[in-house]
Amino acid sequence: MNEQILIKTLPSGKLAADHYERVASPMPEIQAGEVLVKTNAFAITAGTRAGLQGSASYAGAPTTGIVMGGTGVGTIVATNSDAVQVGDQVLTSTGWQQYSVQKPSNLELIPAGHDPLHYLGPMGVNGLTAYFGLLSVGEARAEQTVMVSAAAGSVGHLVGQMAKIQDCTVVGVAGSDQKNDTLVSKLGFDAAVNYKNGDYRAALKEATPDGVDVYFDNTGGFILGSALFRMNVGGRIACCGVVSQYDTSSPEPGPKGIPGLLVNKRITMRGFLVFDFADQYAEARSEIHGWLQSGALISLTDQVSGLAAAPDAFVDLLAGGNIGTRVVVLD
Amino acid sequence: MNEQILIKTLPSGKLAADHYERVASPMPEIQAGEVLVKTNAFAITAGTRAGLQGSASYAGAPTTGIVMGGTGVGTIVATNSDAVQVGDQVLTSTGWQQYSVQKPSNLELIPAGHDPLHYLGPMGVNGLTAYFGLLSVGEARAEQTVMVSAAAGSVGHLVGQMAKIQDCTVVGVAGSDQKNDTLVSKLGFDAAVNYKNGDYRAALKEATPDGVDVYFDNTGGFILGSALFRMNVGGRIACCGVVSQYDTSSPEPGPKGIPGLLVNKRITMRGFLVFDFADQYAEARSEIHGWLQSGALISLTDQVSGLAAAPDAFVDLLAGGNIGTRVVVLD
Numbered sequence: 001m002n003e004q005i006l007i008k009t010l011p012s013g014k015l016a017a018d019h020y021e022r023v024a025s026p027m028p029e030i031q032a033g034e035v036l037v038k039t040n041a042f043a044i045t046a047g048t049r050a051g052l053q054g055s056a057s058y059a060g061a062p063t064t065g066i067v068m069g070g071t072g073v074g075t076i077v078a079t080n081s082d083a084v085q086v087g088d089q090v091l092t093s094t095g096w097q098q099y100s101v102q103k104p105s106n107l108e109l110i111p112a113g114h115d116p117l118h119y120l121g122p123m124g125v126n127g128l129t130a131y132f133g134l135l136s137v138g139e140a141r142a143e144q145t146v147m148v149s150a151a152a153g154s155v156g157h158l159v160g161q162m163a164k165i166q167d168c169t170v171v172g173v174a175g176s177d178q179k180n181d182t183l184v185s186k187l188g189f190d191a192a193v194n195y196k197n198g199d200y201r202a203a204l205k206e207a208t209p210d211g212v213d214v215y216f217d218n219t220g221g222f223i224l225g226s227a228l229f230r231m232n233v234g235g236r237i238a239c240c241g242v243v244s245q246y247d248t249s250s251p252e253p254g255p256k257g258i259p260g261l262l263v264n265k266r267i268t269m270r271g272f273l274v275f276d277f278a279d280q281y282a283e284a285r286s287e288i289h290g291w292l293q294s295g296a297l298i299s300l301t302d303q304v305s306g307l308a309a310a311p312d313a314f315v316d317l318l319a320g321g322n323i324g325t326r327v328v329v330l331d
Numbered sequence: 332m333n334e335q336i337l338i339k340t341l342p343s344g345k346l347a348a349d350h351y352e353r354v355a356s357p358m359p360e361i362q363a364g365e366v367l368v369k370t371n372a373f374a375i376t377a378g379t380r381a382g383l384q385g386s387a388s389y390a391g392a393p394t395t396g397i398v399m400g401g402t403g404v405g406t407i408v409a410t411n412s413d414a415v416q417v418g419d420q421v422l423t424s425t426g427w428q429q430y431s432v433q434k435p436s437n438l439e440l441i442p443a444g445h446d447p448l449h450y451l452g453p454m455g456v457n458g459l460t461a462y463f464g465l466l467s468v469g470e471a472r473a474e475q476t477v478m479v480s481a482a483a484g485s486v487g488h489l490v491g492q493m494a495k496i497q498d499c500t501v502v503g504v505a506g507s508d509q510k511n512d513t514l515v516s517k518l519g520f521d522a523a524v525n526y527k528n529g530d531y532r533a534a535l536k537e538a539t540p541d542g543v544d545v546y547f548d549n550t551g552g553f554i555l556g557s558a559l560f561r562m563n564v565g566g567r568i569a570c571c572g573v574v575s576q577y578d579t580s581s582p583e584p585g586p587k588g589i590p591g592l593l594v595n596k597r598i599t600m601r602g603f604l605v606f607d608f609a610d611q612y613a614e615a616r617s618e619i620h621g622w623l624q625s626g627a628l629i630s631l632t633d634q635v636s637g638l639a640a641a642p643d644a645f646v647d648l649l650a651g652g653n654i655g656t657r658v659v660v661l662d
Contacts, residue, residue, distance in 0.1 A: 220590045240594065241594065242594065253585060255589070257585070258586070259551045260551065260573045260576060261602070262570045263602035264602070264604075266603055267602050268601040269593060270598075271593030271594035271597050272597055276597060
């Protein structure tokens, strides 16, 4: 059988684990040109919450009764294609299930000797998002100050480290002192500020004495608003995600000061999706792999065991429960 | 005597004429290196309202008891400098007064044969703002759709015409049917939509069947919000001004969909000030002058007579009373 987690109902407010149901389906059969992938692990990322929210999302209109989507790594267990062999490790859109039928065009082979879990983190969508958002969209350069929100998250913790590699000053914003300790003591952030503290704005000001040149925005909402007031003239805001607004049916209005502060400080805000940089992935991965090998970049993962744990792990992630990339490892 | 209009009190809500007072001061005397300029006309522009609003504006912190600021054209009537001669026509920060003392470094000579009033419109800050905002910030290119708000205003009516010169499709947004008729019938806009009508959003949608590639934002507020939903993937928003938010002490929050829609549609919003393009003014003016000469660009002015009329003219402008550049012509 193929154990799967389906979207049972769409959330109208906050997401809960009972919006999902676990089912045992017949093992799928592959047709000509198809392959069968056994899921070894998949990542849980806040952005997929947008796919449950309505048609305005890049993730498309939501549907119930389907397997919850997600990117995973797996092993080829059967193949009707010459492109891959049984035993190959691949990155693909496994979804939340034990087995999936894939076309070779939807697979990325993980080179021998590479850690497959890195392809759910720094070598995958999260790492590429951090890389292009920071360097191409944010145009971070040496000696500038970079601020990042959801800084302990799957993308944020990589953004900050990549900015340190560029010789930037890095200030993270996260929602617990424990996360912030990790960012500073383990990942080399210059400072980290807890947005849940009452003195958040004063602490952010103190942590950014030279203002902010690049703000990597994973949250939107009031953290974006606080960043606007710290931006330097000519600053760039890389708009990557809106985690503060996903888990609701009534997103907040945009921050005060838009567009007034953009004009006064000649700020550029630019939304991006990593897929727009697909033609530069190979080059970026080569550089990121080098950083991992040298130890300049540390991949933090937050592992959860077993498919059944995925819904609770997602709900907890939306509440800020993870440090690093949350990965569900299947038995 | 030198008739002047001073800022008497700062507005806490809407601006009113009695925030100003008219005084007769002694004729100023020039020192070594200075010149005396007799004001012939000055422009009234919405952006100067920001200067009365608080320290967050690029116009600096507001002060009372000083002459109201503004850009004007005048004639040199006395000089202690070899740089200019009595009788020269100049563009300078005259303020709202009959005479001002200037340093030659703060003067731009208006070439003989040029219409001085054009230097308060298409050849001045308004025209340069339209030019760089549309072409450098908005990156408008042939066959794209350009939307502009405050489209009948001093900047907006030039933006739309410059976009037509680039072979764009142009949709204006303004607050009266009379303005919109002028935009379409006199200035060649493809369509113009009245934001005060109940069916504004539907009308905007109908007027932009191919979406919007470049939105030139003079207003902020809900018109910016309406534009966000019409933007094409990869669209650019040139943030020029926030006229919807100037005449109040409590600016609205930013539009819904920021930053979510920026991400989904990979939109770039960029604030700018024309002064950042100062090194390219000469080239731009040469091109704009050619358009004026050929009749491709029409400068609409909305003239008011006499210094005493300036406060009411400003209040009326903030309520949307002008078509084209509002100019106060002195006796």
